[in-house]
Amino acid sequence: MIVSIAELTAKCTDLLMRAGVPQLAAHRAAETLVSADARGIHSHGVIRLARYIDCIKSGGIRPDAEIEVIADAPAYIRASAAGGLGIPASCEVVERMIAKAKNMPLVAASVNHSDHYGAAGYYAMKCADNGLIGFSMSNTCPLIAVTGAKTAGIGNNPFAYAAPAGKFRAILFDICMSVVASGKLIIAAANNQPIPEGWILDKDGNPTTDPKEIYNGAIMLPFGGHKGYGLAMMVEMLSGVLANAGTLSGVNSWNTIPGQDADTGHFFLAINPEFFGGLDNFTARMENVITELTSAPKADGVKKIYYPGELEFISEAKAEADGIDLPDASCAELDRAAANV
């Protein structure tokens, strides 16, 4: 289905409001989810909305929660999402962080007692669009087996950063810690193609090359082995431990247990280049780096070298001009949400 950004945002806002979410929070959640679809990241777009509503309906998310500020200082804000939706809480603390960072070289923001916060990169890009280097991360319920383990011990913790880049707008980088996203496994399973060893373990913790195990309790493995393990740990340290949120098994799955408080944590950081030689100097230097990197000789069969985020910006520009081409699975979830409110 082709749908305009405005239309889809209005529809999602309405659905959330009908589930009891106040207007501003509903609009923030809708805008954030739709932004992911516009950027081509449909896995983190409006396909998630119906599940948010499941959580609200079953008591796992408080629809009308307001953030509680735990501490507020020039260089940081620490807040609780108070058991509410992760996105509106994150939008609010990130807006406050950005305002602080106009006058400070470094500002951090943490959120605890939260839930799924959508695409990590959304908040990092808010920083970049305001002339700041932004970092965004969140823990999740355990989904990954760390090096040497046979069970899921740590979250597939998303990590993103973005920075202003002049004529290139920004660089934007947004990853999770597993070798591959579950979407790739689902495609391989549909095609009956074996997957390389090292992508997942079966539910008993044994190596497997059968992608169908994703439907049978398979456990994700971290990308780069111990490197992905250590990066997942970094996110857990900042968004779980430092933010005083749930950690590891203390974070509940909003997907499998919608009625349970997730106690997810998020961490954000902004760096203001004005304090490090000036924003214009920074963006001019970023332009040079991007130009040099992307004009390197291309490998055989490669048409273009992309800078981080470029594919998302291309998708977004197309969505703004022509509307979002929303996948059937996303449409089906919107229908399910509509039937549920």
Next chain:
Amino acid sequence: MIVSIAELTAKCTDLLMRAGVPQLAAHRAAETLVSADARGIHSHGVIRLARYIDCIKSGGIRPDAEIEVIADAPAYIRASAAGGLGIPASCEVVERMIAKAKNMPLVAASVNHSDHYGAAGYYAMKCADNGLIGFSMSNTCPLIAVTGAKTAGIGNNPFAYAAPAGKFRAILFDICMSVVASGKLIIAAANNQPIPEGWILDKDGNPTTDPKEIYNGAIMLPFGGHKGYGLAMMVEMLSGVLANAGTLSGVNSWNTIPGQDADTGHFFLAINPEFFGGLDNFTARMENVITELTSAPKADGVKKIYYPGELEFISEAKAEADGIDLPDASCAELDRAAANV
């Protein structure tokens, strides 16, 4: 050769002083390199010393450079290494950053016009041993082909973090951005074993499974494909662009062109947990996370699940008790250094 930490540090300090490095700077460089050997990271230990002296002898590194402070504020310090050794400059700015961070939630430090700074993790651990979360990163000359490119376009930029962890001392994570370190290729070449596709490109940018290409201009590939690319870019953005150091091809190889100014950049960040709920709270929560992660059911054949840094701490404790078992290659480089001063 078995050698005590004190003896090896004294020997390296002496060699550097004989090359014209003032005592404090020589001691700092020696201590940092020896620390890497003590932690079992011989690739970043005293094996590097002879090359530092080559650079000094050929004019690429100023032995008696002192750092120049570009800007100094409560939340940051920006300095130039003034074409000197990277380690003493980094030690000094990190000490100043740590002192600032006693009273501030977030402090950053940048260094430009620098050179090789040893093991990234050394500076992060200095933070952790002072009750702070520490980050450390540096760019390098281009060594990695980014996704889609057939030439080395970006550095194998090291990234490290560490954090205090109570009875576990700390977590320490220190990586570069290539799939494997060159040491693994050298071993595979010696054993005539093919390597998996995706580790390196040959000098012409074609995929290869022949590890001997490492001796023939092979180009490293980033770990996790675009994920490693984006992480290398993050380090380049902070330690190159933001620090106002050389970037990409503007960073010269101190290994292949010892007489040329490297213009390497470094970036450091400290977060003080006292401002986020208290250090005791943070370390108690870190202990819980480490305990839970490392007591997970083990995969077949695995004896122990390690937390990040544990292997290094075990090696260091052994080195403190029994001395460092220095590899032959490191001893040979020390002999070469001694013959050169």
